[in-house]
Amino acid sequence: MSAPESAPPTPAVRPAHYSPRLYNADLAPRGSSAPWRxxxxxxxxxxxxxxxxxxxxxxxxxxxxxxxxxxxxxxxxxxxxxxxxxxxxxxxxxxxxxxxxxxxxxxxxxxxxxxxxxxxxxxxxxxxxxxxxxxxxxxxxxxxxxxxxxxxxxxxxxxxxxxxxxxxxxxxxxxxxxxxxxxxxxxxxxxxxxxxxxxxxxxxxxxxxxxxxxxxxxxxxxxxxxxxxxxxxxxxxxxxxxxxxxxxxxxxxxxxxxxxxxxxxxxxxxxxxxxxxxxxxxxxxxxxxxxxxxxxxxxxxxxxxxxxxxxxxxxxxxxxxxxxxxxxxxxxxxxxxxxxxxxxxxxxxxxxxxxxxxxxxxxxxxxxxxxxxxxSPVAVNYFIGGVGALIGPLFGIMVVDYYLVRRGHVDVDALYSADPAGRYHYRRGVNPNAVGALVAAGALTLLVAFWPALSGLAAYSWLVGCIAGGALYLLIEKVHPQNREETP
The missing domain is CATH 1.10.4160.10 (Hydantoin permease)
Known part of the structure; x- marks a missing residue:
């Protein structure tokens, strides 16, 4: 079966240094075609x-x-x-x-x-x-x-x-x-x-x-x-x-x-x-x-x-x-x-x-x-709304990591490498700094979103989560750096 049109024009054979656990044609890096103008x-x-x-x-x-x-x-x-x-x-x-x-x-x-x-x-x-x-x-x-x-x-x-x-x-x-x-x-x-x-x-x-x-x-x-x-x-x-x-x-x-x-x-x-x-x-x-x-x-x-x-x-x-x-x-x-x-x-x-x-x-x-x-408003508010409240911390962590920690530098090949020594392998493939910041900022965001005593701040749950997630991640990265990136 041919690859769907979403796949960029990449080689038919997976590059040898890309792990099959992390790569397929749809997740591949962009090729020469860039039609979204x-x-x-x-x-x-x-x-x-x-x-x-x-x-x-x-x-x-x-x-x-x-x-x-x-x-x-x-x-x-x-x-x-x-x-x-x-x-x-x-x-x-x-x-x-x-x-x-x-x-x-x-x-x-x-x-x-x-x-x-x-x-x-x-x-x-x-x-x-x-x-x-x-x-x-x-x-x-x-x-x-x-x-x-x-x-x-x-x-x-x-x-x-x-x-x-x-x-x-x-x-x-x-x-x-x-x-x-x-x-x-x-x-x-x-x-x-x-x-x-x-x-x-x-x-x-x-x-x-x-x-x-x-x-x-x-x-x-x-x-x-x-x-x-x-x-x-x-x-x-x-x-x-x-x-x-x-x-x-x-x-x-x-x-x-x-x-x-x-x-x-x-x-x-x-x-x-x-x-x-x-x-x-x-x-x-x-x-x-x-x-x-x-x-x-x-x-x-x-x-x-x-x-x-x-x-x-x-x-x-x-x-x-x-x-x-x-x-x-x-x-x-x-x-x-x-x-x-x-x-x-x-x-x-x-x-x-x-x-x-x-x-x-x-x-x-x-x-x-x-x-x-x-x-069911309860289901929508607590299930979808609860998970959605974590979007703010995720955004803050990822933006701070890319622009402030890595200064915009990405080793694309390493994103597909399962090598334990790889730049983005961290600890068993997981960055504890990002997860820790997400858990802490996520808990704070959920409190803001759902605790009655903080109902006046509920509309700002995304903002609170974004700032808390980004700030915590930056602080933890300064104290216990996991970043192996070489800035240009």
């Missing part, structure tokens, strides 16, 4: 940001007591922080030319890298299933509109989901797996098309809702009591760091995509246009839709599917449903499918390819029954 990353961010989840998240900031324009300001502030973080991680990944789990070997060791990789995979797999389920609800709405006779299928229940729900979920599940099985080049082409098309769809939805609202909205609408000056500033800053936490996962594994870019300039430009400019514009359009829906229904509608149900035209309903389902598929593949596919491949490269890792992701996402997971 500014336009591709711009479209990637459009596909990543345009979703039901992003809309719901942005509108959810209204509960902090913010007005519409203050929500946009909060999102913009968060996107500025994300821009810096994605540039740092993206440029590092591009220079090394390796995917995230291989890049993590730099900090955590050739075997210890499975810790950050699997933590990221757990969050991605859970959200992959949830996003697929949410998209299937939109398809169910369309199916009932087109085929009223299918109402019986919508009533029969099996394992917590209707027969019609299973059919719609299954179709989306298969479509996404088919795209990923065609490799990273298929993912790039999908985002190049999906991003711009979904922008048109969300703009059309905004115009439709605005028209129904008489082309006027109240920018001072808020859900909650008015805040004074200091509390307003605090709420905006909280909203900004909640935005960072919302996209902290893809920021962590951004090397999976940026490694395929030709240079750092393409990454910075793609991030500026796609993340900052496009992300702010999408937040603005989302707020417009929410404020228009508030005028129509008395309260801002947080679920676009509920708005779509009001569409009388079957043609418009079809377009809206395809856009909503398409956005979920796009964001799922980009944010929640590619990462665990690489992460699972990293655990046993000789047996698990990128394609096999994608299949594992799809199967596990089905086994966790995401419709039940999503219906």
């Amino acid at each position: 500014t336009w591709d990353l711009f479209c990637w961010w459009m596909s990543a940001w345009h979703s039901l989840g992003s809309y719901t998240f942005a509108i959810g900031l209204l509960v902090l007591g913010l007005t519409g324009w203050q929500v946009v300001a909060a999102v913009f502030g968060g996107l500025l922080v994300l821009l810096v973080g994605c540039n740092l991680m993206g440029v590092a990944g591009q220079r090394a030319g390796v995917p995230f789990p291989v890049f993590a070997r730099l900090s955590f060791g050739v075997h210890g890298a499975n810790v950050p990789a699997l933590l990221r995979a757990v969050v991605a797999v859970a959200w992959y299933g949830i996003q697929t389920y949410l998209a299937s609800l939109a398809v169910v709405t369309l199916a009932l509109k087109l085929f009223p006779g299918a109402a019986g299928l919508a009533e029969a229940q099996f394992l917590g989901m209707s027969g019609l729900g299973w059919i719609c979920f299954g179709v989306l599940w298969v479509v996404q797996l088919a795209v990923l099985n065609r490799g990273m080049e298929a993912v790039r082409k999908l985002s190049d098309v999906a991003g711009p098309v979904l922008w048109i769809a969300i703009a059309a939805l905004a115009l439709w809702v605005l028209g129904r609202a008489g082309w006027s909205i109240d920018w001072n609408y808020r859900q909650g009591p008015a805040l004074d000056g200091p509390h307003t500033v605090g709420a905006i800053v909280s909203g900004a760091f909640l935005t960072v936490a919302f996209l902290s996962g893809p920021m962590l594994n951004f090397a999976d995509f940026s490694r395929n870019s030709p240079d750092a300039r393409s990454i910075r430009r793609g991030n500026s246009l796609g993340l900052l400019v496009n992300g702010t514009a999408f937040a603005l359009v989302s707020v417009v839709i929410a404020l228009a829906s508030a005028k129509l229904h008395g309260v801002a509608v947080t679920d676009p599917v509920e708005l779509v149900k009001d569409i009388d035209s079957v043609t418009l309903l079809l377009v809206a449903t395809v856009a909503i389902a398409g956005s979920a598929v796009g964001i799922n593949i980009i944010l929640n499918f590619v990462s665990p596919a690489y992460d699972f491949a990293n655990t046993a490269p000789s047996r698990i390819s990128f394609r096999t890792g994608g299949t594992i992701t799809a199967v596990v996402s089905l086994l966790v029954m995401p419709w039940k997971l999503y219906s």
